[in-house]
Every structure is written in structure tokens, then in C-alpha cells.
Amino acid sequence: MATSARQGPYFCGIDAAMDVVAGKWKSLILWELHHHGTRRFSELRRGLPGVSEKMLVQHLREMEEDGLVDREVYPVVPPKVEYSLTEHGISLNAALASLSAWGGERIRRIGAEKITLDEPTAVEVDVEVG
Amino acid sequence: MATSARQGPYFCGIDAAMDVVAGKWKSLILWELHHHGTRRFSELRRGLPGVSEKMLVQHLREMEEDGLVDREVYPVVPPKVEYSLTEHGISLNAALASLSAWGGERIRRIGAEKITLDEPTAVEVDVEVG
């Protein structure tokens, strides 16, 4: 049991969906995994500026428990763990599309500042790192 | 300023949308107003079993501030205040549709208990209460 049992009685579908997406970084994790297919722990951490390891692990575990993400551990040294979306995670992401669009509209409407998460090409970054 | 300023920098559209829907009862309020068109304060309170007046007012104020709900005060005695969705609230509701469907699927999948919010006929309830 990872921090929360869930499965609790729900008022409606939105309630059930929100329960799964609730958490400061979950939708971002969903977004990251969706756009990259597969990501290592450290990659996710770099992709989500500001997240703490604790929260990242915790959210990842809950999402795994909820059947949204798949966690694959490679028994190598140094350790390597890869995360990816399950089919349910993918469908959830699709279901979030219209909400995302609405939010985009809202950002424009109220003129809020927007933070760019994704690295430009992920290739040039590699060059910088190396 | 009602409890929160928001407008904060967002990572993406989902983030901006979640910010507006965050709050234990907001999606339910949205749902109530969507299905009834217009509701008085006490009606909303009855429609959302378990909500406290404080939270209901607070959420309503925030949603008004976010341009989701419209608040109309009738200068009569006893006081009468009606809440309804603005066009943004309506479009948000529409954007939540697919998420709601996904949540419905999930409820079925995990076999979670579901609570019926809306009164069956609102007439039989009256009988039980009386």
C-alpha cells in the first residue's frame, strides 16, 4: 500500500479520475512518459524541475499501483529503472487531451506565465551534458 | 481575493485546468450546476452531502473568481442567491466529459463503490426527511 489505498467510493467518474491524477506532479509525469515513451528515474527528475525525489517516487508508486505506469527494473550496476505508460495510462492521457486544451485556452485568456518543461531536442542536451 | 490568487505560472494546460478544478467539491459543483442549470446555495448544499457551508462558499467564490460560475443575488428577504455556470464553466464541463468517461471505466474496472449524488425524484426523499 503506497501512501494511499484509494478504491474509495466515488461520486462520479470525474471523482475517480481526479483521484488518480491528484498529486502535484502526476499529470506532468503522465505528460513526460507520453512524450518520451520510456524514461529513467533520473530523466524524469530532470524533466520535472522542482520535484523532490520523495514525491517522484511516491507518485510513481501510486501510479504503478493504479495501473497507469509500468516499472521495469534492470538488475545491473549502476541501477537502472525504466518507467513507461500502460494502456490505461495512455488512455488516461488521451482523456486529458480536451482538458489540456481548455487549460491552454485559460492560460492565454488570463495571460498566465507558462513554464517550458521539455528540452528543445533532447539531442543538443546530450551534447551539453557530455 | 478568495483564499488563493492562482494565475501562477503553469507547466501546461492540464496544470492550469487542474488548478481550477482542484478542491474536494469543485468538480461536483460543476456537475450539479451543469445538470440543474441554476441552483440556490441551500440546494447545492443539499445536493452535495457532506460539504460544509464554509467549503461550499469558499469553492463557489473561487470558481466565481476564476470565471466559472455566475453568482446572482436577489435583494429579497429571506435572502436568495442563485448560482449558474458561465460559458467558461460550461466549456470546462465539456472538457471534463472524456475524463469522466475514463473515470467511469475505472470504477467498473476496479469495482469501486459509487455514490449516487442526485436525488432520485426529490419527492421520495422529502417523504423520508419529513
Add this chain to the structure above:
DNA sequence: CAGGATCCTCACCGATACTG
């Protein structure tokens, strides 16, 4: 590299009492 274990803070939410 990928976490586990701890401590701490704050805002979310609930309950109660009072008012125009």
C-alpha cells in the same frame, strides 16, 4: 543511480458559533 527513512510546514478541509 534509484531509492528509503525522517522531520517539518503549511494550506486544505472540517466543525462550531455568530450575523444581516
Add this chain to the structure above:
DNA sequence: CAGTATCGGTGAGGATCCTG
């Protein structure tokens, strides 16, 4: 009826240190 004001609990989230 439709709120306002206040107090207090709880847990999500954050910071830091430690480990296989």
C-alpha cells in the same frame, strides 16, 4: 437563507541525510 469568523486536525508536499 446565505453567509462570516475562528479554531484546530490532517496529510500532501518539501528538505535533508543515508544506503544497496
